Amino acid sequence: MDKVLEITSNDHIIMIDKLCKRILGHPEILGRIIKGFIKEAKDVSLEEIIELIKGKKEQEGNSYFQQLNNVIDIAHHGRVEFDYFCCINLPQAAKKRDGHVNCYKTNEHNISGSTIERLESYDKSEQIMIYLNKDHNIKDKYEDSDWIKTPLVIFLNNTYDLLVKKEVMKEYGFEEIEKEVKKMCNLGEMIARENIEKGHSIGLEQGLVQGQKLERIASIKNLMKKMAIPLDKAMDLLDLSSIEKEEMKKYFQA
Incomplete structure (x- = not known):
């Protein structure tokens, strides 16, 4: 498929969104x-991460980063406050941006009055933007953080089959994420089949229309010849x- 995620209906959009969140929120990916x-x-x-x-799961037992608390006790490190929002640009970023990572932080702008808050009171969130390109060659390792970026670009890219993704899991030490990755592969295959079937259907319809057109032409020629009449008649x-x-x-x- 030309696109990384070929979307054919709103239902597919919802399914893709859910599966992407499952992969991104999986402890083995989010931890990295x-x-x-x-x-x-x-x-x-x-x-440890x-x-x-x-330890944070939703009702179905799935781990999600949205449920991480702002304050958490980390063994041997003490109490830590954080609230991170991670935005992954699905592997459709421009080639020149492939592998880039940006960080956005909260800034204070005084609108009314003269109160200046302490930095530690509000600077508790960061947005991480990761850019990935769908045509990234799996053989070309990223210059930095390859252990994070290559698994992401492969797991979220349905132009690779499960066999390739399993090789990446093995190479990069993933042990538990196969279930979520397989679901993404299955969805990609399902959408591809539907697109093929839709293409066949369109082809049959076009063939029928073309056949009817040829039949009309033959009938007109036959009448014009046998009855010696003009086209309009x-x-x-x-x-x-x-229109015809x-x-x-x-x-x-x-």
């Missing part, structure tokens, strides 16, 4: 993002619509 791009986590091991994320005898008549005139005048 936090470890690699959040300065407060630099002294915490990836294993993953275990902390696993032949079309009247066949009771063609005004215009189409036939263009054909015979060509």
Whole structure:
């Protein structure tokens, strides 16, 4: 498929959105993002971060980063306050942006009065923007943070099959994310099949229309020859619509 995620209906959009959140919110992916791009986590091991994320689950038992508390106690490191929003640009970013990572922070602007708040009172959120390109060559390692970026660009890209993604899981040490990645592959295959079936349907319809057109042309020629009548008279005898008549005139005048 030309697009990374070929969308054919609103239902598919909802399904894709849900699966992307599952992958991004999976402890093995989210843990890497936090470890690699959040300065407060630099002294915490990836294993510790993953275990902390696993402790936060929704009703269905799935781990989600939206449910991480602003304040959390990290073993051997003390009490930490944070609230991170991670935005992954699905592998459709421009080639020149592939692998880039930006960080956006909250700034204070005094609107009324003279109160100046302490930085630590409001600077508790960061937005991490990760740019990925769908045509990234899996053999070309990113210059930095490849252990985060390559799994992301492969897992969120349905132009790669499950076999390729399993190889990435093995190479980069993923042990638990296969279930979510497989769901994304299955959705991609389902959408591809639907597009093929839709294409066949359109092809059959176009073939039928073309066949009817050729049949009308043959009938007109037959009447004009046997009855020695002009084109307009032949079309009247066949009771063609005004649109069909215009189409036939263009054909015979060509």
